[in-house]
Amino acid sequence: xxxxxxxxxxxxxxxxxxxxxxxxxxxxxxxxxxxxxxxxxxxxxxxxxxxxxxxxxxxxxxxxxxxxxxxxxxxxxxxxxxxxxxxxxxxxxxxxxxxxxxxxxxxxxxxxxxxxxxxxxxxxxxxxxxxxxxxxxxxxxxxxxxxxxxxxxxxxxxxxxxxxxxxxxxxxxxxxxxxxxxxxxxxxxxxxxxxxxxxxxxxxxxxxxxxxxxxxx
Amino acid sequence: xxxxxxxxxxxxxxxxxxxxxxxxxxxxxxxxxxxxxxxxxxxxxxxxxxxxxxxxxxxxxxxxxxxxxxxxxxxxxxxxxxxxxxxxxxxxxxxxxxxxxxxxxxxxxxxxxxxxxxxxxxxxxxxxxxxxxxxxxxxxxxxxxxxxxxxxxxxxxxxxxxxxxxx
Numbered sequence: 219x220x221x222x223x224x225x226x227x228x229x230x231x232x233x234x235x236x237x238x239x240x241x242x243x244x245x246x247x248x249x250x251x252x253x254x255x256x257x258x259x260x261x262x263x264x265x266x267x268x269x270x271x272x273x274x275x276x277x278x279x280x281x282x283x284x285x286x287x288x289x290x291x292x293x294x295x296x297x298x299x300x301x302x303x304x305x306x307x308x309x310x311x312x313x314x315x316x317x318x319x320x321x322x323x324x325x326x327x328x329x330x331x332x333x334x335x336x337x338x339x340x341x342x343x344x345x346x347x348x349x350x351x352x353x354x355x356x357x358x359x360x361x362x363x364x365x366x367x368x369x370x371x372x373x374x375x376x377x378x379x380x381x382x383x384x385x386x387x388x389x390x391x392x393x394x395x396x397x398x399x400x401x402x403x404x405x406x407x408x409x410x411x412x413x414x415x416x417x418x419x420x421x422x423x424x425x426x427x428x429x430x431x432x433x434x435x
Numbered sequence: 436x437x438x439x440x441x442x443x444x445x446x447x448x449x450x451x452x453x454x455x456x457x458x459x460x461x462x463x464x465x466x467x468x469x470x471x472x473x474x475x476x477x478x479x480x481x482x483x484x485x486x487x488x489x490x491x492x493x494x495x496x497x498x499x500x501x502x503x504x505x506x507x508x509x510x511x512x513x514x515x516x517x518x519x520x521x522x523x524x525x526x527x528x529x530x531x532x533x534x535x536x537x538x539x540x541x542x543x544x545x546x547x548x549x550x551x552x553x554x555x556x557x558x559x560x561x562x563x564x565x566x567x568x569x570x571x572x573x574x575x576x577x578x579x580x581x582x583x584x585x586x587x588x589x590x591x592x593x594x595x596x597x598x599x600x601x602x
Contacts, residue, residue: 268526301521302523303520305519
């Protein structure tokens with residue numbers, strides 16, 4: 219589902235990512251860890267088609283990220299490191315907007331949104347405006363957006379940061395349900411111990427290079 | 436789509452749109468008043484009033500067009516939905532064109548309302564004989580074109596500024 223072959227990316231003339239190869243199959247949850255600036259966020263941004271690789275091959279859900287970025291975007295759920303939001307929308311309006319943007323039929327949107335709100339324990343907050351959402355709540359909303367359209371591939375950049383223990387539990391529970399259902403997930407985090415507990419494999423990325431190719435957790 | 440656009444733009448900028456429509460009406464009304472007064476002021480009080488010349492409509496209409504050319508880009512910029520932090524739609528299948536299109540539709544709805552503000556003034560000028568029904572077609576078409584095209588620079592500038600702000 220995710221296939222990276224010798225991927226390289228230059229930022230400001232230097233190679234921020236070099237020769238990165240990684241395969242994530244259906245039903246797999248793979249962790250990505252490493253020091254700050256190691257290239258984790260960049261690797262996820264390349265997979266999400268937000269940054270174009272300068273070398274190598276990036277194939278997501280059988281679509282080439284360079285030539286078919288829109289197809290890739292339709293097949294992924296992406297939680298970025300920093301979550302952008304529309305301050306004037308409520309949580310429910312935000313999710314309805316993203317559901318519509320993913321092409322979910324208008325009649326089905328309320329049910330889909332209710333389901334995601336319930337699964338992520340956001341059911342009591344649908345009327346809260348996004349501008350008042352805490353950092354942890356924003357991250358849960360980002361995960362809710364990513365799950366709305368049931369994408370086969372999840373790309374999550376530090377999804378547990380700012381979450382309390384209960385919300386972290388809900389996060390890993392949802393990721394487990396996703397991969398059990400045949401999807402795959404690539405999760406970047408500094409918390410190697412947590413990744414080791416939940417991921418099938420953990421890959422170390424340091425100074426733009428994959429140092430340990432997918433050690434079984 | 437139009438109803439949703441109206442809900443968004445009226446919710447955030449309803450007072451601004453009403454203000455622009457009022458200013459447009461005031462400008463067009465005062466220009467029309469000035470021109471008609473200048474024409475009829477020179478007619479002896481004993482003589483019956485002649486129809487207002489077409490120039491009265493033309494001058495008024497040009498003033499209204501200039502106002503719309505100034506106001507529409509502002510409405511275009513206001514129609515771009517403001518976000519905080521990185522672009523939340525960056526990884527969606529819908530591209531920048533879809534977002535610009537939605538903003539354009541909102542801006543057109545708002546600009547059309549501002550353009551329609553002075554309609555009663557034009558109706559009065561028509562009743563005074565300042566223009567014929569034939570003139571209505573092209574003058575309305577020009578205003579429709581202004582409403583459709585003039586918001587675009589505002590949308591482009593606002594989108595570029597928002598995208599720049601995320602870095």
